[in-house]
Amino acid sequence: MRRIRALAALATVVTPLAACTLLTDLDGLAAQPADVPRDAGVDGGALVAPDASPAEDASGDATVEAASPTYRETVLADAPLGYFPLDDAANTFSVTDVASGKKVTIDGNVVLGVPGVSGTAAEGAGGVARFGDVLDFVGDQSWTFEAWVKPVVAADTFYEFLNKRVGTSNGYVVYVRKPDDGTLPFVQVEQNWASGARGTSARLPTVDRFVHVVFTFDATVGVRAFLDGVPAAEGYDAPGGPTDSTQPLVLLGGYRGVIDEIAIYGRALSRERITAHYAAAKPP
DSSP: OHHHHHHHHHHHHHHHHHHHHHHHHHHHHHTSOTTSOTTSSEETTEEOOOOOOOOBOTTSOBOOOOOOOOHHHHHHTTOOSEEEOOOOOTTTOEEEOTTTOOEEEOBSOEEEEEEOSSSEEEEEESOBEEOOSOOOOOTTOOEEEEEEEEEOOOTTOEEEEEEEEETTTEEEEEEEEOOTTOSSOEEEEEEEETTEEEEEEEEOSOSSSOEEEEEEEETTTEEEEEETTEEEEEOEEOSSOOOOOOSOOEESSBOEEEEEEEEEESSOOOHHHHHHHHHHHOOO
16 A cells, blocks of 8 residues: 555656647747658758758759860860961970971970960061961862961061962961051951962950950851951952962961961851950960
């Protein structure tokens, strides 16, 4: 009888405590955020925030933002026939055509390794690089000539930086010339043959920084010039076109100043692609 009374007394104490504990647990569950599962995110009685996960693509794999292509990658995407980045080391005294892998020795005074728009550039002071009888454009075959130029302006400015012309009779030439009025120089392209010529020119906006220069030709639209990704001039075009020239392709033929990223294409680049090239390496 004495044992039964003791158990009854203990029950009167334990029952209220259990009820209080149950109410406390229910209150804690009610305080949890409605959008968090009751059995998730809880560690040792404490609510744990779910881990942030990276964005996923349709396959469920985490996506990584792609890096912008380099200037060289942008140029190579357009399959140039000749591409001369002028990134050759200063002590090599040679110029490489990345498109063909051919390397030639510089004849004359050209300084390599100077800062360029992409990597290094060349500073011309009368030297040339001869690449042999390559890259002819016969008849009305389309073409694009491209470079970044920062010429030195002198009284006798007439600086060729691409030349595959026999005298003035057959082939093409791209050069910088100073006008008679002594103002900012023009960049100019000419393609000549016995009975005619085609070409155009555009005045550089400055000589204090690199300017992106592009000339294109297509028989349906003629010759066009672009400066810093923007159309700058349209040209003239006579019927016909040059024949195959045996003249070697000459780079930096007397050019004075800094020049970078010379490229030659066998088609007329679109304005969109020209703008993409400019955007990939435009000066700050």
